[in-house]
Amino acid sequence: MEDKVAIIDPVGIKSGMNHYDTFLCNSLTKQEITPFIYSNFELHSDSVIAKRFFGTFFKNKFSQTLNFLMGMLKSCMDCRRNNISKVIIHVFSTHNMAVMTYAFCKLFGLKTITISHDVFSFTKQDNKWYHHLIYNFWSDRIVVHNSYSFDHLLPQIQSKMHSKVSVLKHGAFVDLPNRAISRNSARKSLGLENDRQYILFFGRLKPTKRLDVMLRAMPLIDASTHLIIAGHSGKDDFSKYQSIIDELDLSSRLILDINYISEEKRELYFKATDCLALPYELIFQSGVLLMSLSYGLPVVATKIAPFEEVIEDGQNGLLFEKGNFKHLAQQLNILMNNKDLMTDMTQNAINHMREDYSWDDIAKGYTSIINSL
CATH class of the missing domain: 3.40.50.2000 (Glycogen Phosphorylase B;)
Structure with missing residues (x-):
């Protein structure tokens, strides 16, 4: 029986994460996983289901926040409709939007796979309590991309979580270049x-x-x-x-x-x-x-x-x-x-x-x- 997983990615194309999401999901289909993407970009694929629930640029903080909340609600409800119980979440910093992403997922009973791109933020956006909550209680599994991140994450999380951390590389983009452009x-x-x-x-x-x-x-x-x-x-x-x-x-x-x-x-x-x-x-x-x-x-x-x-x-x-x-x-x-x-x-x-x-x-x-x- 095929398993299902969804990537919930409010940032998406704004930071180039659309390529990460797309390449990973295309490869997951070869492993008999049915992937869904909830983000802010279009994807024409027969095997990956992508829905544009989030926006990209906003006039003000209010419209950005409203779009995010509605996008999360739509994503979680679509997971329920499609019997998806597992989601992948990208984490670059533990700020308000990050903790709300997990709050929605847990409210809907979803299991979360955290991809920790940055163990801590370089822009001083991290909230220590949010970091503690996300990594020690609201992450069912954690993925980091290299040994350096692994070594820096473990001292910051509880020992009960150590066995739940995996090192998986960030994939390449060799299929991305447009061969028609010299x-x-x-x-x-x-x-x-x-x-x-x-x-x-x-x-x-x-x-x-x-x-x-x-x-x-x-x-x-x-x-x-x-x-x-x-x-x-x-x-x-x-x-x-x-x-x-x-x-x-x-x-x-x-x-x-x-x-x-x-x-x-x-x-x-x-x-x-x-x-x-x-x-x-x-x-x-x-x-x-x-x-x-x-x-x-x-x-x-x-x-x-x-x-x-x-x-x-x-x-x-x-x-x-x-x-x-x-x-x-x-x-x-x-x-x-x-x-x-x-x-x-x-x-x-x-x-x-x-x-x-x-x-x-x-x-x-x-x-x-x-x-x-």
Whole structure:
């Protein structure tokens, strides 16, 4: 008899989680699991049932809250109608919306599989009581994506929960790139020069992502190389970065796209640029890293444990010492001035994603968890 599971994901396409949900559910169907997705995006599939119960952008907090509450009510009621007793919930921080998601699920008697993307928030949104409630009482099973997250989560939860925590990788995005879009066509669409090299800094800005380190590395990088910064500033104050840009006279070498980046534009950036920089000082796991490697876009990243679990230095990426902008510049220069190295890293990255980050393999782990509940 086939089991059923639903992913309740109010954030969805707004943070690129639509791809995670879709790839995971497609692979779950191969394990004789019938998956449902309740989120904010459309999905045309014969095997995965997706319902758009949540919105994406809102005029004010009231309309956002009302949409969320109605979306949760519709999701839980649809679970009941379809005899779904198990749901998957993404957790990035334990704020009001997170605890209300669990409250609805428990009110409807649903068993919850928590995917802990971030063991704790880097934006100071966590409520300690909510964290305690979600992880120790309202999670029937917990999934983390790497050993680093596992080691940091266990001391924060009760010992009774330790056996309920599983390490399952975040899957790759090797089937995501649009083959019809070439590097040249992407550059033309973005208005970029064909004979110039571009470094990409991508994603929502946060202090822990250390854009300042990337900016201070720029004067030490070949003057013909430009930097593209693409992502919403969120609650991070961009003026502090603008001060560095002005101090180092970098404006002529920067392309600033400080906005929400659409799916279509993200595709262009990952196709048009030469490498991705990830100077983060703290992270639990990075979808941007896995996406870059899946596209074959070479990566230069900080030498921190979560990245070291994915990147083999010199093979599928380059690492630099945390906070050391001089070392970052050195590694970027090594990469950008060696076409053979870039070509090798591109192929190594894609192969690594296909072989070690397969959603089909990951779905087997989720299937075991689902069947155990």
